[in-house]
Amino acid sequence: MIPFFNYSELFKQNQSEYLKIIEDVCSRGAFILQSDLEEFEKNAAEFINVKNFIGVANGTDAIWLGLKAAGIEKGDEIILPSHTYVASPAALHFVGARPVLTECGDDNMIDINDIEHRINEKTKAIMPVQINGRCCDMEAIYNIASKYNLQIFEDSAQAFGAKYNNRFAGTFGLFGTFSFYPAKLLGCFGDGGALVTNDDDLAKKVRLLRDHGRSQSGEVVEWGFNSRLDNLQAAILNFKLKSYPNDITRRRDIAMQYNNGLKDIKELILPPPPAYKPYFDVYQNYELRAEKRNELKIYLESEGIKTIIQWAGSPVHSFDKLGFKNISLPKTDSFFNKCLMLPINMTLSNDDVNKIILKINKFYE
Numbered sequence: 001m002i003p004f005f006n007y008s009e010l011f012k013q014n015q016s017e018y019l020k021i022i023e024d025v026c027s028r029g030a031f032i033l034q035s036d037l038e039e040f041e042k043n044a045a046e047f048i049n050v051k052n053f054i055g056v057a058n059g060t061d062a063i064w065l066g067l068k069a070a071g072i073e074k075g076d077e078i079i080l081p082s083h084t085y086v087a088s089p090a091a092l093h094f095v096g097a098r099p100v101l102t103e104c105g106d107d108n109m110i111d112i113n114d115i116e117h118r119i120n121e122k123t124k125a126i127m128p129v130q131i132n133g134r135c136c137d138m139e140a141i142y143n144i145a146s147k148y149n150l151q152i153f154e155d156s157a158q159a160f161g162a163k164y165n166n167r168f169a170g171t172f173g174l175f176g177t178f179s180f181y182p183a184k185l186l187g188c189f190g191d192g193g194a195l196v197t198n199d200d201d202l203a204k205k206v207r208l209l210r211d212h213g214r215s216q217s218g219e220v221v222e223w224g225f226n227s228r229l230d231n232l233q234a235a236i237l238n239f240k241l242k243s244y245p246n247d248i249t250r251r252r253d254i255a256m257q258y259n260n261g262l263k264d265i266k267e268l269i270l271p272p273p274p275a276y277k278p279y280f281d282v283y284q285n286y287e288l289r290a291e292k293r294n295e296l297k298i299y300l301e302s303e304g305i306k307t308i309i310q311w312a313g314s315p316v317h318s319f320d321k322l323g324f325k326n327i328s329l330p331k332t333d334s335f336f337n338k339c340l341m342l343p344i345n346m347t348l349s350n351d352d353v354n355k356i357i358l359k360i361n362k363f364y365e
C-alpha cells in the first residue's frame, strides 16, 4: 500500500524528538504567546527573508486577518483563481468582499490572461494562489497590479519556501499567508498558520487582531479576535524548520523522478520539472493532467496506490450553494476533468516512486 499521505509515519520518523519537545513545552507550562512562538516567528522570517512573520491559528484566519488589517470591506472585489481551496474565497466573504474568479492557466496557476478584463472600479486587489508549491508568474501579476493601482495579497498556504526570481512566496505583495495543516509542506500536529508582511503598520494591526486587540503591554486598544498559533505547535514547527531545506531537496528530487519516468507518456501533461530560473518549486503536490483520469485513478487504487483529485474535484466556481451561479470557466472545467495528484511527501521511498511510475506506464501501454 502506498497511501497518499502517511500522517502517523511522519510522526514516527522523529518520534523521540517530538515527545521531548512536548514534554519540555508542557512542563514549562508555556502554551500561549510564549518564547517558542517568538523563536519560530524569528527563524521563519529569516528563512523566507521577510520583516514580519506572525503566527496565527490557521491559514484561513491568516487570509481574513490580513484582509481586515488591509481595510478590505463590503463591496470591494478581489480577483483570484477558481482553482483554489474554498478557504480563499471564504476569507473574502467574511470581510464582505466579493471573490471574482479567474481561469486556470496552462501552468495550473491563475491564468495571467484572464485577470485584466475583470478589473473595475470596485477591484481592490489580486490574490494569486501559490498552488502546489509553485509561484504564479509574479512579474506579470505585479505589472497588472501596478497599472491599475491594486494591492497583491498572496495565498501561499501551499508554497512555504517556493521562490520566483529568488524572492520567496508570500513576500511579493502587501501580505502573504501560510498554512501549517499537518499535510502541508511544513506541517504541525493540528491547525496552524501565519501571515507575513514587510509593512510594519499592517503587522502591528494583525498582531492586535490575533490577540483580542491587546497591545504588547496587555492594554486593549481595539476590537480583536482570538487567532494565535499555539506555542506547542510553534515549538514543533521550529524543530521541523531546521531540516526543512532537506525536505525541499527531497520533494524536488521526487518531482524529478516523476518527470523522468512519466515524460514520454503522451496521455499525460506533467507539471513543470524543477528548474532554477525564474521558478523554484517546492512541490506541495505533484498535480498532472491525465487522459482517462478516472480509469487511471481506479487502476492505481487497485494496485495499492492512493491518488487524490484536488479539492475533491470541485473548483470554487462550482459551489452554487455559496452563490457562484452561471460562472463559465471552461479551461478550469477541462482541467478538473483531467487533474490528478500523485503522492509526494517525506515518507515516500524511491521504491514507492518507482512503483508508481511503473504502474502508470503499464496503464497507458
Ligand SMILES: *Cc1c(COP(=O)(O)O)cnc(C)c1O
Pocket (backbone or CB within 6 Å): 058, 059, 060, 061, 084, 085, 087, 088, 129, 131, 155, 157, 158, 178, 179, 180, 181, 191, 192, 193
Ligand atoms: C490549506 C489551504 C488554505 C487553508 O489553510 P488552513 O490552515 O487549512 O486554514 C488556504 N488556501 C490554500 C490554497 C490551501 O491549500
